[in-house]
Each structure stands twice: as C-alpha cells, then as structure tokens.
Amino acid sequence: MENNNPKKICILGSTGSIGTQALEVIAAHPDLFEAYVLTAGRNADLLIAQARAFQPSAVVIADKTQYAKVSEALDDLPIQVYAGEDALQQVCQMDPVDVVLTALVGFAGLRPTIAAVKAGKTIALANKETLVVAGELVTRLCLENRVAVLPVDSEHSAIFQSLMGEDDNAIEKIILTASGGPFRTFSLEQMQTVTAAQALRHPNWDMGAKITIDSATMMNKGFEVIEARWLFDVPAERIQVVVHPQSILHSAVEFEDGAVVGQMGMPDMKIPIQLALSYPKRLKSDFPRVDWYKLSQMTFEAPDLERFPCLAQAYRAIRMGGGAPCVLNAANEVVNLAFRQERCRFLQMADIVAECLTRMPAVKEPSLEDYLALDAETRKLATSLL
Numbered sequence: 115m116e117n118n119n120p121k122k123i124c125i126l127g128s129t130g131s132i133g134t135q136a137l138e139v140i141a142a143h144p145d146l147f148e149a150y151v152l153t154a155g156r157n158a159d160l161l162i163a164q165a166r167a168f169q170p171s172a173v174v175i176a177d178k179t180q181y182a183k184v185s186e187a188l189d190d191l192p193i194q195v196y197a198g199e200d201a202l203q204q205v206c207q208m209d210p211v212d213v214v215l216t217a218l219v220g221f222a223g224l225r226p227t228i229a230a231v232k233a234g235k236t237i238a239l240a241n242k243e244t245l246v247v248a249g250e251l252v253t254r255l256c257l258e259n260r261v262a263v264l265p266v267d268s269e270h271s272a273i274f275q276s277l278m279g280e281d282d283n284a285i286e287k288i289i290l291t292a293s294g295g296p297f298r299t300f301s302l303e304q305m306q307t308v309t310a311a312q313a314l315r316h317p318n319w320d321m322g323a324k325i326t327i328d329s330a331t332m333m334n335k336g337f338e339v340i341e342a343r344w345l346f347d348v349p350a351e352r353i354q355v356v357v358h359p360q361s362i363l364h365s366a367v368e369f370e371d372g373a374v375v376g377q378m379g380m381p382d383m384k385i386p387i388q389l390a391l392s393y394p395k396r397l398k399s400d401f402p403r404v405d406w407y408k409l410s411q412m413t414f415e416a417p418d419l420e421r422f423p424c425l426a427q428a429y430r431a432i433r434m435g436g437g438a439p440c441v442l443n444a445a446n447e448v449v450n451l452a453f454r455q456e457r458c459r460f461l462q463m464a465d466i467v468a469e470c471l472t473r474m475p476a477v478k479e480p481s482l483e484d485y486l487a488l489d490a491e492t493r494k495l496a497t498s499l500l
C-alpha cells in the first residue's frame with residue numbers, strides 16, 4: 115500500500131543557503147514533505163523564526179551558549195529544543211525521520227551523517243565534505259546499512275539524473291562541469307591581490323560563504339571530483355573537469371558507445387534539492403526556465419591547474435589516498451576561514467594546503483577515530499603556517 119504521509123525531513127543546517135531553500139521547497143509541498151527536525155549552528159534568531167513557521171518536532175542549536183534563548187523563545191510550542199553538536203547525531207536518528215538532508219558546512223557534517231546512515235535514514239547529501247574526508251568509510255557504511263544517498267550538489271544531481279535508467283550500462287567517463295568562478299579570466303599576477311569581497315561575488319550561484327570561496331579557488335571542484343568518485347564508483351582518472359562558465363550543463367556522463375547524456379537547466383539549487391526530496395518523482399515547479407533564444411552560447415574549456423593550484427592539490431590528495439583527502443579538507447577549512455578574515459592571501463591558501471599534505475603522516479584505511487585525529491592535527495599545523 116502506498117504511504118500517503120508527508121516525508122519527514124531532518125534538515126541539518128536549516129539556517130544556511132541550502133537549508134533555507136529546502137524549506138522553501140517543503141513549504142511549497144506541505145502534502146508531500148514535513149520539516150520534522152531543524153538544526154542551526156549559531157543563528158538562533160533564524161532558527162526560532164523557522165521553528166515558529168514550520169513547527170518541527172525538534173530543533174538543535176549547535177552553539178550551546180544559545181540554548182536558553184532558543185528554548186525560551188519556543189516555550190509555548192510543543193517543540194523539543196536541544197543544543198550541542200552531539201545532539202545533531204541524536205536527532206537524525208529519531209524514529210519518524212525518513213530523510214536527513216545534510217546541509218551543514220564542513221567537517222561538522224561527518225559524525226551526524228554517519229549516525230543517520232547507521233540509523234538507516236535516506237541521505238540527501240549536500241555536505242560534500244563528508245565524502246571528501248571519509249568517502250571510503252561512509253560508502254562502506256551506506257552499503258552495509260542499505261542506505262540510499264541522493265545527491266543535492268547540482269553537478270552530482272546532474273550525473274545521477276544522467277544515469278537514470280542506465281543501470282546495466284558502464285560509464286566511460288564523467289564530465290564534471292565547473293563555472294570557473296569569479297577569477298576564471300584573471301592572471302596569476304591579478305590573483306595575488308584579490309580580496310574576500312571579490313571572491314564572494316560568484317558569477318552564477320548564490321551560496322554560503324565557505325563554498326563560494328572554495329569555488330573561487332576551484333578547491334570546490336576538486337572536492338566534487340572526490341565526491342563523484344565515491345557516489346558513482348568511478349575512479350578520479352575518468353572524471354574530467356570541464357570549465358563551462360554559463361552553468362547550464364550541470365554535468366554529464368559519457369557511455370561506452372560514445373553517447374553523452376547530461377542534465378541542463380538554470381543554475382538554481384532548488385531543482386536538485388527538490389529532486390533529492392521527491393525522488394523518484396519530479397514535481398511541478400515555477401523555478402526559472404532556460405530561455406534558449408537568449409542563451410547565446412555554451413562554451414567549454416580546460417581548467418588551468420597553474421592558476422588554480424587548489425585543484426591541483428585536490429588531485430594530489432586523491433592520488434595519495436588514505437587520510438590525505440581528510441588533510442586536504444582540514445587545511446582548506448582553516449585557510450578558507452583565514453582568507454575570509456583577511457589573515458591569509460588568496461594564493462597562499464594553496465601553499466598551506468600543499469604544505470599540510472607534505473607534512474602530515476600517511477594513514478591507510480583510516481577509521482573514524484583516525485579521521486578525527488587527522489582533522490584536529492591538520493588544523494593545528496595549518497593554523498601554525500598562517
């Protein structure tokens with residue numbers, strides 16, 4: 115019998131760019147989706163407003179100092195209020211939750227995602243850092259627990275959509291498109307002096323601050339190669355990054371007969387968010403459509419690893435394997451924040467990441483404890499190099 119109850123969604127990071135857009139999707143389809151749990155890092159005011167609007171069963175504010183504020187503000191409602199990062203792991207295991215949307219940023223996503231996987235919840239994955247850090251471990255746990263991971267990242271959603279109905283057909287290669295970010299046409303010399311304010315002006319996408327900087331350095335594309343490697347079980351050598359500044363082709367798959375199947379659309383994250391929640395159905399929407407007469411051109415070019423050394427470091431970490439991608443991520447989180455706070459120059463970010471990859475010891479087949487230790491040690495090293 116078909117279950118007509120709305121899917122109960124736990125949004126980890128409901129106050130962020132992906133989280134707020136997911137709530138817009140949920141609000142548009144109250145018959146299909148219910149915001150069952152909402153969680154925030156520090157933005158208590160927005161979490162309170164969201165909780166009053168969506169009336170979830172539970173909310174979590176990761177920053178414990180804000181617990182009293184959130185709890186008092188929601189006192190008149192039957193909403194459980196929790197605080198602290200450990201609570202994130204508990205709420206995504208709650209029995210009624212059907213889907214956990216991992217829309218929080220950075221390494222903080224790893225433990226809650228693992229908890230959700232172990233509880234058998236379907237994962238709508240936005241938090242790419244989880245697969246960058248611990249792709250091997252998380253993929254194994256998903257297989258053991260028969261958990262489906264539905265990609266939210268637009269490129270991975272495009273690859274996923276290109277593979278629909280192709281179960282028996284081998285992938286020859288994945289074509290992972292990249293906008294090239296705000297500095298695509300800058301010379302190395304110009305990049306010496308770019309500021310965070312410039313880097314935060316992405317030409318095509320309106321995203322959270324961390325991923326916007328990662329897009330400007332193209333570290334984001336390196337992360338996406340790692341994410342695609344684990345999601346689709348295709349080695350990195352067969353994932354080709356192609357710069358496509360118009361961001362209309364969101365990625366594609368080339369099959370063994372030479373046919374290329376891709377997914378196109380306007381650069382609007384609500385499309386992949388909605389599909390991850392509604393899969394396998396597509397829902398009618400009023401999201402912007404491509405105007406084919408106005409779209410004068412679609413261009414493609416190779417990425418320049420010299421001007422975008424972070425992408426080169428991501429490839430290096432992939433080749434190193436083991437704990438290296440975890441080191442890559444931790445060092446990047448430190449320099450990304452430092453750049454936003456004007457404590458690090460744009461090109462210095464790649465130098466520090468490279469130094470951390472060189473200096474951190476190799477760890478083969480890391481356990482969760484190994485990842486936690488590597489992350490903490492790398493952060494110390496990267497901070498000392500600033």
Ligand code: NDP
Pocket residue numbers: 126127128129130131132133153154155156157158176199216217218219220222240241242243266267268319320321322323324325383
């Ligand atoms: P934002 O910075 O906009 O939002 C991050 C969310 O995570 C906020 O709700 C924030 O809470 C919360 N958060 C931050 N740190 C912690 C923590 N330590 N513990 C608990 N919660 C925390 O990020 P985005 O929405 O842009 O990105 C989220 C994820 O999705 C990232 O992994 C990103 O790479 C990925 N992604 C994003 C895309 C986009 O278009 N934005 C596209 C593709 C992938 P608060 O604000 O309350 O502090």
